[in-house]
Amino acid sequence: MSFTIARTLDEALAALAAGARPIAGGTDLVVGARHGKAPLPADLVAIDRIPGLAEVTVTAAGITIGAAVSHHTLEGHPLIASTYSALADGSALVGSPATRHVGTLGGNIMNASPAMDTGAGLTVLGAEVELRAQAGSRRVTLADLWTAPGRTSARPDELCVAVHVPTPAPRSGSAYLRLEYRRAMEIAVVGAAAAVTLAPDGSVAAVRVALSAVAPTILSLGGLETLAGGSVNDVAAAVAAAASQQATPISDVRATDHYRRHTVGVMARRAVAAAARRAAGETIAIPVNRSIGIGAAS
Amino acid sequence: MSESISLRVNGIDYPVTIDQGRNLLSVIRTEVGLTGTKEGCDDCECGACMVLLDGQPINSCSYLAVQAQGREITTVEGVLQGDALHPLQRNLLEEGGVQCGFCTPGMIMSATALLQRTPAPTEEEVRIGLSGNLCRCTGYSKIVQAVQRTAAELADS
CATH class of the missing domain: 1.10.150.120 ([2Fe-2S]-binding domain)
Structure with a gap:
């Protein structure tokens, strides 16, 4: 049994190579251990005080978000809110203010819950994850990272150090919405993110959609290329049908599979509509859920 | 395995010897001896255990005490202004x-x-x-x- 506070990335990577597991906010790890989901690892290395791991950096290709950046930082970051809105929408819905202060983006990604609130947004934004080990680092797409509920393709000695998100094309917007029964400490019943690029005439030039809590991992909708050129309303309707058709939800304490299959189509349609409004230059406050969706203040 | 650490609560350093799996809530209540912070659901849902860590709220039931080393912890006892209520x-x-x-x-x-x-x-x-x-x-x-x-x-x- 050991608990080490890493002061540098090298210290953290050495601890992982020796068999320790990383902990940042601990919001999934500690709660999971208390539920009996998995015992607390015998050896832990705290990665929340490593310089640089909690920074958001603008690059030539887009934005690099350190793995230890908190949801609180993401929901209030002006560039992320304006340009990578679906990620800010998702971060603003995680847990409560307390969860958002200690919970990190890297933790949310590597916990690999299919109901995670940042995953669908990152997927439609085309994000890649940087995994680092002592031997070097590699980048993986989210589709290659998540393999099953709670499972990733990362090796035990690899640490998620950053998320790279490319700059969206001009006239693009994105949004993430979820169905929820209460406004805090909630897990998505279903959720949907959309990224829309508009053509100069207002038609949809490109659309990407990803769904949460309706498959073993975040589900990226296929077959949307054929929708290019359609109106926003037509594309939103087609996406809703595709979402309900491609979803493979389960029944559990939060909803039946039948209910999830229907409502994920509704969420997907609203996500496309909100993303298109943002693509057209309209500002919809973060998170979309509180501005126009379920859970909006009356 | 027990570990000897120091926790700074309401501006005072408290040496404690604890198991690394102990949550901050139980250490504040039973080792530090400040019982204003409450255990409600003990599952990160209800917020009765809320304390501040470097000024930001956290659920102390679901935060390891060893994670709080070197941080400023504030409990409800720490908001009193002398003997006067905040x-x-x-x-x-x-x-x-x-x-x-x-x-x-x-x-x-x-x-x-x-x-x-x-x-x-x-x-x-x-x-x-x-x-x-x-x-x-x-x-x-x-x-x-x-x-x-x-x-x-x-x-x-």
């Missing part, structure tokens, strides 16, 4: 925002963090700031009013 505590009493009182320490910590960051919150901002704290008595409105009254008083002072 304006937030007084306003919660005067507005009827306290009934059974079990959620109150957690509410105070969340509201304290909110007012630090947002000195003049709207009602919606207060409700979001307190959204991790459950109260089964008051129906929340009187708690929200107490926070807004406190914000107004602090702005005038």
Whole structure:
């Protein structure tokens, strides 16, 4: 049994190579251990005080978000809110203010819950994850990272150090919405993110959609290329049908599979509509859920 | 395995010898001996265990005590101003925002963090700031009013 506070990335990577597991906010790890989901690892290395791991950096290709950046930082970051809105929408819905202060983006990604609130947004934004080990680092797409509920393709000695998100094309917007029964400490019943690029005439030039809590991992909708050129309303309707058709939800304490299959189509349609409004230059406050969706203040 | 660490609570360093799996809540209550912080659901849902870590709210039931080394921990005992109640505590009493009182320490910590960051919150901002704290008595409105009254008083002072 050991608990080490890493002061540098090298210290953290050495601890992982020796068999320790990383902990940042601990919001999934500690709660999971208390539920009996998995015992607390015998050896832990705290990665929340490593310089640089909690920074958001603008690059030539887009934005690099350190793995230890908190949801609180993401929901209030002006560039992320304006340009990578679906990620800010998702971060603003995680847990409560307390969860958002200690919970990190890297933790949310590597916990690999299919109901995670940042995953669908990152997927439609085309994000890649940087995994680092002592031997070097590699980048993986989210589709290659998540393999099953709670499972990733990362090796035990690899640490998620950053998320790279490319700059969206001009006239693009994105949004993430979820169905929820209460406004805090909630897990998505279903959720949907959309990224829309508009053509100069207002038609949809490109659309990407990803769904949460309706498959073993975040589900990226296929077959949307054929929708290019359609109106926003037509594309939103087609996406809703595709979402309900491609979803493979389960029944559990939060909803039946039948209910999830229907409502994920509704969420997907609203996500496309909100993303298109943002693509057209309209500002919809973060998170979309509180501005126009379920859970909006009356 | 037990570990000897130091925790700084309300400005005082407390040496404690604890198991690394112990949560911060139980260490504050039984080792440090400050029982104002409450155990409600013990599952990161209700907010009764809310304390501040470097000024930000956390659920101490689901945070390891060893994670808090080198951080400033503030509990409800730390918001007293000498022997006097903090304006937030007084306003919660005067507005009827306290009934059974079990959620109150957690509410105070969340509201304290909110007012630090947002000195003049709207009602919606207060409700979001307190959204991790459950109260089964008051129906929340009187708690929200107490926070807004406190914000107004602090702005005038």
